Amino acid sequence: MRELLTKLEQATALDRVGDRLQRAVQGTLRSQRVRDLLHGVWLGHPLHPAMVQVPVGAWISAAVVDLLPGQRRAATALVGVGTASALPAAVAGLNDWASLARDQRRVGLVHAAANVVGLSLYAGSLVARLNGRHGMGRALAYLGLSAASGGAYLGGHLAYKQGAQVSQSISELHLISDGWHPVGDLSSLPQRQLITREIDDVSVILYRHGDDVTVMLERCPHQSGPLGEGEVQEIDGHACVVCPWHGSAFRLNGGEVVHGPSGNDQVILPTRIVEGRLEARLP
Numbered sequence: 001m002r003e004l005l006t007k008l009e010q011a012t013a014l015d016r017v018g019d020r021l022q023r024a025v026q027g028t029l030r031s032q033r034v035r036d037l038l039h040g041v042w043l044g045h046p047l048h049p050a051m052v053q054v055p056v057g058a059w060i061s062a063a064v065v066d067l068l069p070g071q072r073r074a075a076t077a078l079v080g081v082g083t084a085s086a087l088p089a090a091v092a093g094l095n096d097w098a099s100l101a102r103d104q105r106r107v108g109l110v111h112a113a114a115n116v117v118g119l120s121l122y123a124g125s126l127v128a129r130l131n132g133r134h135g136m137g138r139a140l141a142y143l144g145l146s147a148a149s150g151g152a153y154l155g156g157h158l159a160y161k162q163g164a165q166v167s168q169s170i171s172e173l174h175l176i177s178d179g180w181h182p183v184g185d186l187s188s189l190p191q192r193q194l195i196t197r198e199i200d201d202v203s204v205i206l207y208r209h210g211d212d213v214t215v216m217l218e219r220c221p222h223q224s225g226p227l228g229e230g231e232v233q234e235i236d237g238h239a240c241v242v243c244p245w246h247g248s249a250f251r252l253n254g255g256e257v258v259h260g261p262s263g264n265d266q267v268i269l270p271t272r273i274v275e276g277r278l279e280a281r282l283p
């Protein structure tokens with residue numbers, strides 16, 4: 001299985017379809033507001049993994065209820081809930097997928113295809129049940145569950161092995177030792193400019209506004225882009241750093257993500273001034 005997954009990650013033959021689908025998704029989901037909504041920016045957490053709980057839960061429940069006598073209506077309702085809720089979850093997933101790295105998109109494409117097969121089988125199951133063909137409905141639902149389980153397995157690989165939509169910056173925190181670390185003299189820091197420094201070999205950005213200084217991890221939570229090379233922009237009245245790679249934006253006075261594709265906030269380190277010297281520590 002590991003070999004198969006590695007081959008899938010390297011399957012360049014999928015790129016033609018993947019690139020076309022990526023263009024289609026980006027061309028359809030043009031509104032930044034809609035993309036941010038689907039990425040989970042408002043939640044500070046990727047939305048797709050949370051949304052898939054509903055169809056997966058409903059479909060697994062239907063599989064159990066289908067084994068019990070006299071539960072046809074309950075099973076039909078569960079299949080209906082799962083099928084209807086899978087559609088918005090799929091749209092959120094496609095929106096995330098379109099901004100993944102190429103090897104992640106290959107696995108994501110097969111993950112999506114397995115789920116489309118699963119969803120189609122469940123839609124067929126729902127139609128069969130509503131027409132009184134419950135035996136057929138059950139059979140299609142179990143086939144759908146098999147396909148969706150394969151899709152879920154690949155989704156797990158995408159997140160846990162390939163790190164898709166997982167915060168890429170959080171592991172940097174584990175490299176910083178406890179205690180306060182000197183970062184520089186306050187008087188030497190220019191106003192409203194991004195400066196890059198290191199704490200225990202971990203790159204951080206500094207942004208001074210008056211006597212307030214933000215110390216933020218430099219590595220972008222989305223795909224490790226260098227925030228120190230990004231631009232500072234005013235967004236909704238807040239100074240934000242915009243990642244130079246894919247445009248995720250993070251508030252400099254709190255680290256909250258304000259534009260995706262990152263669905264995760266960025267880490268800010270607490271600071272203090274001691275005799276004119278700026279110090280930072282782990283949150």
Ligand code: FES
Pocket residue numbers: 220221222223224225243244245246247248260261262
């Ligand atoms: S690396 Fe993708 S937005 Fe920063």
